[in-house]
Amino acid sequence: MAKYKLTYFDLPGFGEPIRWLLSILGDEFEDRRLSREEWPSIKPTTPFGKVPTLEFEGQVVAQSTAICRYLGRKAMLAGDDDLEALQIDMVVDVIHDIRQALSGARYETNEEVKVKKLEELNKETLPFYFEKLDERVEKNNGYLANGKLSWGDVFFVALMGRIKEAVGYDLTEKHQNLKRLNDTVLSLPQIKKWNESHNKSV
Amino acid sequence: MAKYKLTYFDLPGFGEPIRWLLSILGDEFEDRRLSREEWPSIKPTTPFGKVPTLEFEGQVVAQSTAICRYLGRKAMLAGDDDLEALQIDMVVDVIHDIRQALSGARYETNEEVKVKKLEELNKETLPFYFEKLDERVEKNNGYLANGKLSWGDVFFVALMGRIKEAVGYDLTEKHQNLKRLNDTVLSLPQIKKWNESHNKSV
Numbered sequence: 154m155a156k157y158k159l160t161y162f163d164l165p166g167f168g169e170p171i172r173w174l175l176s177i178l179g180d181e182f183e184d185r186r187l188s189r190e191e192w193p194s195i196k197p198t199t200p201f202g203k204v205p206t207l208e209f210e211g212q213v214v215a216q217s218t219a220i221c222r223y224l225g226r227k228a229m230l231a232g233d234d235d236l237e238a239l240q241i242d243m244v245v246d247v248i249h250d251i252r253q254a255l256s257g258a259r260y261e262t263n264e265e266v267k268v269k270k271l272e273e274l275n276k277e278t279l280p281f282y283f284e285k286l287d288e289r290v291e292k293n294n295g296y297l298a299n300g301k302l303s304w305g306d307v308f309f310v311a312l313m314g315r316i317k318e319a320v321g322y323d324l325t326e327k328h329q330n331l332k333r334l335n336d337t338v339l340s341l342p343q344i345k346k347w348n349e350s351h352n353k354s355v
Numbered sequence: 356m357a358k359y360k361l362t363y364f365d366l367p368g369f370g371e372p373i374r375w376l377l378s379i380l381g382d383e384f385e386d387r388r389l390s391r392e393e394w395p396s397i398k399p400t401t402p403f404g405k406v407p408t409l410e411f412e413g414q415v416v417a418q419s420t421a422i423c424r425y426l427g428r429k430a431m432l433a434g435d436d437d438l439e440a441l442q443i444d445m446v447v448d449v450i451h452d453i454r455q456a457l458s459g460a461r462y463e464t465n466e467e468v469k470v471k472k473l474e475e476l477n478k479e480t481l482p483f484y485f486e487k488l489d490e491r492v493e494k495n496n497g498y499l500a501n502g503k504l505s506w507g508d509v510f511f512v513a514l515m516g517r518i519k520e521a522v523g524y525d526l527t528e529k530h531q532n533l534k535r536l537n538d539t540v541l542s543l544p545q546i547k548k549w550n551e552s553h554n555k556s557v
Binding site for chain 1: 402403404405412416417418420421422424425428429437438440441442444445447448449451452455459462463464465468483484487
């Protein structure tokens, strides 16, 4: 029996960073992908009405970021001490700020407000954050924190595809250090192998 | 010189859980509170254009959740192992989901959509999450995770004031276990002392 069972939809989304970290860990895992039809019957069985969930050692946990941090620790990719862990956590929280700004603009229902929000997003918010992150990668030997690979890098690159899709262009193109980080993570043997067998388009 | 310097606005907000955790830690800290006038000149000096920031050991870090997790570790309130840390992180991520649902409804600009979103929030989303959290506290000896106090409890109670203000009623009133948790955290000697000298209204 697989050590871990991931339950998510049949798409990358918030399941993908978990799949990548599980691939890096190398433990066998079940990648359960729910159909739209299955979801209503599964939803009430989850800890907080959402997927992804991860089942292991007789328990079911939720929340993709918390799960990724845990798997990052197991894979020795969560920093060598509390300060390094903090640096990773800070950058991951910034990724969530970026996501939230994105959602705020994309799901705005007032067309006039939406146009304004999207303009602010594309002209100010996203360039600001990506420049800040790019500087960090430049100073950190090609990684987001601590001069070495962490689960934060895996998390960032796994969600970049989603962000790219949302904004309609590749934000790393203008930021050479982030582009390099993207390539570094996608070239990790376990992630490369995972993508080759699961994500033909990456 | 104080070991830590917290920079935030002169309000509870995202600074308060940090202030509470610093009070628990017991290290002397500077509680710098920016005026509206100061903020524009401080903003560009922060790591990601936002406060709170925490300065210590020659570095400046941002992101309140990452900072609270770090201080929680220092205060031995971050779980005894990776699994316990995961349980705390999961609940903290749920608190962010609640916050996000709240913001999504409150800052909706279309009045018609806003009414609908607020109704869904008050009738479905908030009761759902608070019931789930209440169940956890019941099963965990009066705390959100692992049967003992963690930085997640401090974080939750510190932000509850904000949530209460936002929704206009006290969500813990209907949930006896959460109410008990609220009282437990507010009765911690260091937090009690902090509130007595800083937050007359708590």
